[in-house]
Amino acid sequence: MAAAGKETSGRAAGVLATREPGAVRTKRGVKYSAIAVREILAGYGFLTPNLVGFLVFTFLPVLAALLLSFTEWDLLRPIKWVGLENYIRMFTRDPTFIRVLKNTTLFVLVTVPARMVLALMVALALNQSLRGTTFFRTAFFMPVVSSTVAIALVWQWIFHADFGPLNSILWMLGVSHPPNWLTSTQWALPALMIVSVWQGLGFNMVIFLAGLQGIPEQLYEAARIDGASGWQQFWRITLPMLSPTTFFVLIITTISSFQVFDLAVIMTEGGPANATNTVVYHIYRNAFQFFRMGYAAALAWLLFLVLFVITLVQFRYQKHWVNYDL
Amino acid sequence: MRKPRMIGQTVLFLVMAAASVLMLLPFFWMLSTSLKEPGAVFLFPPQWIPNPIDWRNYTRIFEVLPFGRFYWNSIVFAGSVTLLQLVTCSFAGYAFARLRFPGRDALFLGYLATLMIPGQVVIIPNFILLRWLGWIDTYQALILPNAFSAFGTFLLRQFFMTIPRELEDAAKIDGCNYFGIYRYVIMPLSKPALTSLTVFTFLGQWNNFIWPLIVINRVEMNTLTVGLRTLQGQYNTAWTLLMAGSVLALLPILVLFLFAQRTFIRGVTLSGMGGR
Numbered sequence: 224m225a226a227a228g229k230e231t232s233g234r235a236a237g238v239l240a241t242r243e244p245g246a247v248r249t250k251r252g253v254k255y256s257a258i259a260v261r262e263i264l265a266g267y268g269f270l271t272p273n274l275v276g277f278l279v280f281t282f283l284p285v286l287a288a289l290l291l292s293f294t295e296w297d298l299l300r301p302i303k304w305v306g307l308e309n310y311i312r313m314f315t316r317d318p319t320f321i322r323v324l325k326n327t328t329l330f331v332l333v334t335v336p337a338r339m340v341l342a343l344m345v346a347l348a349l350n351q352s353l354r355g356t357t358f359f360r361t362a363f364f365m366p367v368v369s370s371t372v373a374i375a376l377v378w379q380w381i382f383h384a385d386f387g388p389l390n391s392i393l394w395m396l397g398v399s400h401p402p403n404w405l406t407s408t409q410w411a412l413p414a415l416m417i418v419s420v421w422q423g424l425g426f427n428m429v430i431f432l433a434g435l436q437g438i439p440e441q442l443y444e445a446a447r448i449d450g451a452s453g454w455q456q457f458w459r460i461t462l463p464m465l466s467p468t469t470f471f472v473l474i475i476t477t478i479s480s481f482q483v484f485d486l487a488v489i490m491t492e493g494g495p496a497n498a499t500n501t502v503v504y505h506i507y508r509n510a511f512q513f514f515r516m517g518y519a520a521a522l523a524w525l526l527f528l529v530l531f532v533i534t535l536v537q538f539r540y541q542k543h544w545v546n547y548d549l
Numbered sequence: 550m551r552k553p554r555m556i557g558q559t560v561l562f563l564v565m566a567a568a569s570v571l572m573l574l575p576f577f578w579m580l581s582t583s584l585k586e587p588g589a590v591f592l593f594p595p596q597w598i599p600n601p602i603d604w605r606n607y608t609r610i611f612e613v614l615p616f617g618r619f620y621w622n623s624i625v626f627a628g629s630v631t632l633l634q635l636v637t638c639s640f641a642g643y644a645f646a647r648l649r650f651p652g653r654d655a656l657f658l659g660y661l662a663t664l665m666i667p668g669q670v671v672i673i674p675n676f677i678l679l680r681w682l683g684w685i686d687t688y689q690a691l692i693l694p695n696a697f698s699a700f701g702t703f704l705l706r707q708f709f710m711t712i713p714r715e716l717e718d719a720a721k722i723d724g725c726n727y728f729g730i731y732r733y734v735i736m737p738l739s740k741p742a743l744t745s746l747t748v749f750t751f752l753g754q755w756n757n758f759i760w761p762l763i764v765i766n767r768v769e770m771n772t773l774t775v776g777l778r779t780l781q782g783q784y785n786t787a788w789t790l791l792m793a794g795s796v797l798a799l800l801p802i803l804v805l806f807l808f809a810q811r812t813f814i815r816g817v818t819l820s821g822m823g824g825r
Contacts, residue, residue, distance in 0.1 A: 259649070265727040266650030273641035274656070276697025281663050284674035291674065298677070348565050353558065355566070361807070362569035364814060365576065368806045370756040372774040373795035376781065377579040380788055388578060388595045395594070421572070429818045482667060485758045489778065503669055503759075510673050511763055523670045530667060 292521035297514045309521035320522070322497050323505045330416060330501065331480045337420045338476055339469070342427030347461075349428070350435045360432075364425040371422065375489035378418045379405060382490075405491050408498040415486050415499055423479070427472050434468030435461070466545040474537055478530055502526055579799075583607070583792035590788045606793035610780075613790070616797065618769050619776035626691045626761070626772055627754035633696035634750050635743060642705030643731050647717070657706075660699040668759075676763055690764040691772070695754060701746050704820060708742035709735055741815075748816025755802060773798040 255263065292309055296302040313320045345363060349356050366374060381387050382404035393401035402410040438461065446456050462469075484503040487493055493500035493508075506526070510519035577597075582590060583606055585599040610616050644650075645657050675694045684690040712735060720734050736743070758774045765771055768779060777794050780787075806813050 262648055262727070263650040266644045266648035266653065269640040269644035269648065269727070269731070270656070273637040273697050273702055276637060276693070277660065277663075277699055277702075279678075280675060280694040280697060281671055281699060282659065284671035284678075285663060285666055287674035287677075288670045298680075345565075345568070348561055351558070351561065353562055353565065355562065357810075359565050359569050360814075361810060362572045364810075365803065365806070366572065367817065368752055368802055368813060369799050370758075370774055370802070372756075372758055372777050373579070373798045374575070376777065376791055376795050377575050377582075380582065380792065381575060381578060386591050386593070386595065388597075391594050421575075424572075426817065429814055433818065478667075482669070488758075488762075489781065506669050507759070507763075510676070516673055516677065520670075520673050523667070523673065527666055527670050531665060534665070 288520045288523060291517050292524045294517040296516045298516060299514075302517075305517065309518045310525070312518070313522060313525065319497060319500065320505060323500045323502050326412060326498070326500060327481060327483070327502045330412065330419070330483060331477060333413075333416050334419045334423070334480050335473070335476050337416070338423045338427055338480075339472055341420065342424050342472070343431050343465075343469075345424065345428045346431035346435055347457075349432060360429070363428050366422040367425040369422075371485035372489055374418065374422055375486050378414075379490045382414050406495055408495050411491050411495060411498045415483070415490060418486055418490070419480070419483065423476070427476060430472055431465070431468060434465050437468075438464045463546045467547055470537070470541050470545045474534060477533060477537070481526070481530060481533075576799075579792050579795050582788055583796045585789050587787065587789050603789075606789045607797070610790055610793050610797065614776060614780060614794075615769055616776065616794070619771055619773045620801075622688075622691075622770060622776075623755055623772040623774075625688060626757075627751050629688070629692045630695045630754045631747055631751045633692070634698050634701045635746065637697050638701035638746065639705050639736065639739070639743070640731075641702040642709050643735055645702065645706045646709035647730075647735075648727065660702055663699050664703065672759070672763065679764055685764055686767045686770045688770075691761060695757075695760065698750070700820075701750065704746055705739065705742055708739055712738050741819075744812060745816040745819040748813055749820035752802065752813075752817065 293304060293306055294302050295305050295308070345359075349359055353359070381389050384390060384401075384403040384406060387404075389404070390401040404410050404414045442460050442464070443456055446460055451459065482503050483501050484507065487499050487501045487504050488507075491499040493504050502522070503526070506519050506522045509515045509522060581597060581599055584602050584604065585596065585606075586601070586603045589596055589599065589603075645653065645660075671694075679685060679690045679694070716734050716738070717730050720730050725733065756774060757772070758778075761772045761775045762778070765775060768776075771779065777791075777798055780791055780794050
């Protein structure tokens with residue numbers, strides 16, 4: 224209440240107390256008191272360092288990238304305006320782009336549900352006040368804090384067709400022709416999916432855990448009194464109550480999966496024969512290996528549009544399954 | 550009633566224990582390979598425990614690559630970005646949360662709008678700008694584009710909004726100016742949010758791969774992530790060396806993580822939940 228009072232009296236001081244000696248009059252005739260002027264100066268003062276950096280390195284580059292996407296430029300010859308040519312080209316004359324779009328979509332369609340379902344299962348288990356919970360949580364979260372480059376290197380070695388531990392285990396289990404993993408056009412993408420799920424699981428797990436701990440215990444007590452089985456409690460209480468968390472996890476997991484890059488660079492360099500090439504890797508190659516700045520900017524903008532539309536659709540569709548008012 | 554629950558708990562415990570072993574196995578394999586003699590990696594079946602243990606990979610890696618320099622570069626890069634973000638984002642967050650000035654809400658909306666845009670969009674113009682400035686292969690090229698995060702500003706602004714205004718009024722009566730309020734009221738009360746941002750930013754930049762890959766060409770200017778990648782290119786089959794390098798790259802963060810687990814998990818998830 225006191226805070227609200229202060230707010231009104233402050234605003235009143237800003238507009239009405241014009242007869243004060245330090246009062247300032249602006250173009251539109253709005254008058255600010257000396258106190259309000261000091262606040263405005265302080266406001267811009269505090270904001271400036273960040274605002275300058277934000278304008279130079281985020282806001283203007285976003286616009287620059289949009290302009291760039293209508294041009295052709297290799298950093299050497301003069302920049303050339305080509306209109307929508309880049310956007311037309313990616314769908315008509317760049318088979319690699321169609322390929323990376325397919326790869327990335329498949330990657331998202333497999334890893335997002337896998338990361339979510341497995342993370343939820345682990346979170347449910349860890350929510351049971353099990354012995355050793357702290358240790359389990361550590362084990363699942365360790366890959367999250369680890370550098371993807373180091374992770375990708377060790378997995379590259381694990382997947383090694385002849386000397387890697389994975390195939391040697393498969394041999395021992397009686398699989399006579401285990402896959403060649405990273406050198407096989409068929410198995411390289413699934414190998415990357417496995418690593419991605421392994422690495423991303425822990426992050427989703429802790430968010431699900433936080434969500435689970437927010438569900439009031441009374442709901443379960445009431446359900447037990449009514450004779451609900453554990454299974455019924457899961458479907459009727461846990462899942463609906465958890466749906467805002469699930470929605471959030473869905474959005475950020477989808478976005479991060481679409482941007483897969485480090486794994487593809489280190490483990491396969493997008494190969495063999497583009498089998499693991501991804502959208503972001505394609506952007507990187509076009510910009511920094513082929514120096515097609517305009518085309519790469521167009522690809523980046525397309526990625527943004529795709530992510531934006533997917534997020535929008537998820538928001539639209541959420542009312543059918545997300546419960547905010549239980 | 551109690552018996553089935555006991556059995557259930559035991560089964561669950563065993564399943565989780567097995568799953569944890571699966572999660573940790575890659576780390577173990579990395580460590581184990583890094584302690585093998587180069588020839589021992591091609592044995593069949595693979596040795597899980599190296600015999601004999603060979604520490605020389607850890608000295609050799611400093612001979613074939615300026616690995617100490619990579620550490621230093623990573624520390625400078627991640628440390629500077631984190632410090633700069635803490636200062637500039639908390640300043641801006643305070644302005645957005647507490648001070649009234651014309652254009653504030655429009656500017657904040659501009660910040661929010663860019664949160665949706667993936668980093669790949671700004672990478673190309675930023676590269677062109679830094680190249681034009683002649684900053685390729687410099688620390689400022691690594692640091693500056695990452696030092697003013699709209700996300701960090703948003704995160705801190707949201708936290709500052711929850712601090713009761715009464716506390717500031719008391720400080721004002723005591724004669725504090727705006728900087729005094731920021732320094733002695735807002736900052737001390739925001740430790741959880743500041744810690745979250747610190748952990749999240751430091752970790753993100755320590756593991757950042759794409760940006761150093763783009764603006765750094767000289768070997769001595771590489772961070773650990775890109776430095777490891779050069780090792781992969783040059784010594785494609787030197788697995789013992791590669792794994793020793795990976796262990797060294799992971800070690801500082803994993804040690805920090807093990808000692809300050811709660812802080813890490815809270816830092817990563819709270820910030821991550823603000824929308825990455």
